[in-house]
Amino acid sequence: MSASVRIRGFTMVIVASILWGVSGTVAQSLMQHYQFQTDWLVAVRLLSSGVILLALSLLGQHRQNVWHLLRSGGDFVRLLIFSILGMLAVQYTFFAAIEAGNAATATLLQYLGPVFLVLYFIIRTRKLPSLAQVTALVLALGGTYFLITGGNPGKLTISAGALAWGLASALALAFYTVYPTLLLGRWGSTVVLGWSMLIGGVVLGLSTQTWTYTEMIWTLPSVLAVLFIILFGTLIPFYLYVDSLNYIRPTETSLLASAEPLSAVITAVFWLHVSFGLFEWIGCLCIIGTVFALSRHREKPKEVSLGVASDETRRGKLEKV
Template identity: 50%
Template sequence: MNTIGAVMSYPRTKGILLVLIAATSWGVSGTVAQYLFHQQGFSSSWLVVIRLLLAGTGLLIFSHTVGKQNIWRIWKNKQDLFLLIVFGIFGMLGVQYTFFAAIEQGNAATATVLQYLAPVMIALYLCFHARTLPVKHELIAIVLALGGTFLLVTKGNIHTLAISGPAFGWGILSAFALAFYTLYPVSLLSKWGTALTVGWGMMIGGVGLSFIHPPWKFQGHWSLTSFTAVTFVVIVGTLIAFLCFMESLKYIKASEASLLACIEPLSAAFLAVVWLHVSFSPIEWLGALSIIATIFILASVKR
């Protein structure tokens, strides 16, 4: 215990450990969700509703008790409230639903890797917005992303798909949703803070989806194992993971945290292969690593 305390006393080490805990929790959470969908008969819509409502409530409680914020003030600002509703529906709900739908239609490993195409989409959008052409590093990242996606979904055979069309479609939509989720709420985050903005985004997204899929409209098999799995997805894979990631930003740079978070797709893929016996060939591993490599390349571009 003394050794652990000594290690954690170094701020940078503490930040690295926190972001690794967060990223691993996210990756494991996706694989646990696959277990609920494929082996316990749960639906992605129900799990997304429960995850958003419960985790959103937890973040708002955290903002009020620990952050000492008045969580209702944002509702009095009409302009920010409109931005928040858009973020909650199209950003938070969008990224959560498309990601879990990709897992339900395919597997956690592929869904998580495809979602990591978002940084390349962000880079392309920023180039378009600034009316500039991609620089060399960005072009390399784009080529790697396209090549990695091709290997991941075809196993190198152009005539066949290694995953279903719906799984691929939801995975690509998940990447677009993550790009929007990353770029859109910048003004809200700077004004109201991350926990409050994301907490209300989760609540708005959860309430919105409740009109389509009420949380009491359940399907699947309840057992101690499935209850534990749902609890893990909501508490560890969402609330604790998010709080750890936010806390890590106090000790390390956001760019460093983003790079370390690349362990998420690797942990999801590894656990899916070992625990759920998902087939993941060397060609697919190469495709996954090619996509993940784009984050390291884009992080080196100073603009």
């Protein structure tokens, strides 16, 4: 593979990660300055993105998968489970963590998701953790400690609600990562994510009656911010991230995705003036370091590491998109 092709893949992942990170800060701005609520933002984001993804799927080569999935019996049940406990849960807990705290800490706490996966696979396989896994766990614990205490064990620098939602977001991300592997392999990423977004958005919208919310302040900046979250915080980075797997390895993609929490922290600090001291920065680097530590861990070829399929399975998924 030529260097120019690999550079293209690297660029796609970095841009996607930066957009994801910035979108969290944009959501925080909407909540703080324009009175937008988590329920409304998540429902609209999921519904809009789901409709667009399914529309694109209907224009693709495997358009029949859009409707066949709904008549698939067991896979449709799995789709419902993933839509609510995966897609909706990971989106809602993340935005709730932002509302209770800020985009920087919410993104960093969500990045503990792979650590929960490590613990899950250690318990499931009943194997001693590797040196890379132990290193990742130590970095995760240390990073979380510095992030939530600022180096002072007698004081929390974030609210208990922000911490709870952030950890819930990490758990939801772990489930979101490992559960839909079979669905993605059979039906393709665009179809599965499109339906899960649409179903999750409908469930949240109906349960909270988000159409009754009238407190939001609608101005040109707030309209542009909502459009940014839908397009540049969801659809565009999703396609860039998935397409990058055609050019670089999944392990490289995971490492480059570390740009997301960094971009979230930087934009939150310099745009929204979120307080971030030395110990918070140390915690940030420790949590990001878990991704690098886990990249040193190697599973057997037939096993799945951290819920991410092998290169062969990934290629099979991409061929169905």
